[in-house]
Amino acid sequence: MPSPKARSSSGRSGSVPCNVTGGNGRYEFISLNRTPPPHLLQRQGSDPTSARLRASESPNRRRGSGSSTSSTGGQQLPEEDCMKLNPSFIGIALSSLLAIDLWLSKRLGVCACEDSSWGSVRPLMKLIEISGHGIPWLAGAAYCLYKSDSVAGQEVMLNLLMALVLDLVLVGVVKAVVRRRRPAHNRMDMFATFSVDRYSFPSGHATRAAMCARFLLAHLVLAAPLRVLVLLWASFVGFSRVLLGRHNVTDVAFGFFMGYWQYNLVEVLWLSPVMLQSMIGHLH
Numbered sequence: 284m285p286s287p288k289a290r291s292s293s294g295r296s297g298s299v300p301c302n303v304t305g306g307n308g309r310y311e312f313i314s315l316n317r318t319p320p321p322h323l324l325q326r327q328g329s330d331p332t333s334a335r336l337r338a339s340e341s342p343n344r345r346r347g348s349g350s351s352t353s354s355t356g357g358q359q360l361p362e363e364d365c366m367k368l369n370p371s372f373i374g375i376a377l378s379s380l381l382a383i384d385l386w387l388s389k390r391l392g393v394c395a396c397e398d399s400s401w402g403s404v405r406p407l408m409k410l411i412e413i414s415g416h417g418i419p420w421l422a423g424a425a426y427c428l429y430k431s432d433s434v435a436g437q438e439v440m441l442n443l444l445m446a447l448v449l450d451l452v453l454v455g456v457v458k459a460v461v462r463r464r465r466p467a468h469n470r471m472d473m474f475a476t477f478s479v480d481r482y483s484f485p486s487g488h489a490t491r492a493a494m495c496a497r498f499l500l501a502h503l504v505l506a507a508p509l510r511v512l513v514l515l516w517a518s519f520v521g522f523s524r525v526l527l528g529r530h531n532v533t534d535v536a537f538g539f540f541m542g543y544w545q546y547n548l549v550e551v552l553w554l555s556p557v558m559l560q561s562m563i564g565h566l567h
């Protein structure tokens with residue numbers, strides 16, 4: 284229970300109660316902006332928790348220097364101390380989100396191997412995985428480009444190829460920067476991977492599924508039932524990544540987000556036949 288005395292001493296502006304035990308074993312609240320009572324100061328020397336806290340103090344404070352100070356109740360404290368609350372709040376929120384993500388992803392990884400609870404569905408999930416892999420998409424787009432005899436068809440297929448390559452590059456860069464490891468329950472048995480594919484953030488299948496779905500809906504698939512099928516396919520590709528244990532939920536969620544925006548970039552960079560002809564003209 285907080286002692287009424289300590290409660291009344293915590294100032295209103297920016298002072299946050301800190302929970303510590305007093306010499307009598309009872310919990311007392313003290314303000315971070317005020318000097319703790321002598322019996323608590325004495326305990327700081329031996330207590331391992333406070334030793335850890337001291338170790339994580341800012342270098343300025345440890346050195347006892349710091350030109351910019353704020354005065355609270357006659358006490359000189361470095362200004363940075365008053366700003367530590369925000370990062371720690373964000374830090375706590377992020378680690379909670381991460382913990383939920385890991386827990387949920389582990390629970391949903393029901394096809395991670397044959398003897399998992401839904402192990403019998405694994406072959407179907409792997410089929411969905413192949414449907415969103417880069418190789419069939421690149422090969423399919425290149426084949427259609429080769430077979431297309433209309434300028435409009437060639438334009439669409441060439442831009443699809445460009446979009447697929449752009450997706451591989453952007454996902455590779457983000458994976459290499461973030462370097463988040465794949466879930467521990469994942470079995471790394473995917474075919475044709477790049478070295479960055481040992482990392483899981485973001486899911487390359489999810490970015491490709493989101494981007495290709497938007498591409499197909501905008502340029503190739505007009506019939507309503509087929510449009511629904513395209514959306515279902517993209518959702519299944521994303522969901523199957525978590526079921527297979529390849530990814531955490533946040534990898535797939537961010538992958539969908541990134542793929543959605545990648546399509547906007549493709550529209551901006553769209554290669555028109557006129558542009559292509561002038562590019563070819565410059566080459567000659």
Ligand SMILES: CC(C)=CCC/C(C)=C/COP(=O)(O)O
Nearest residue numbers: 417418475476480486487488489
């Ligand atoms: C070899 C080519 C052309 C593409 C690699 C595609 C691939 C294996 C991506 C990894 O996807 P996830 O990040 O969803 O696991």
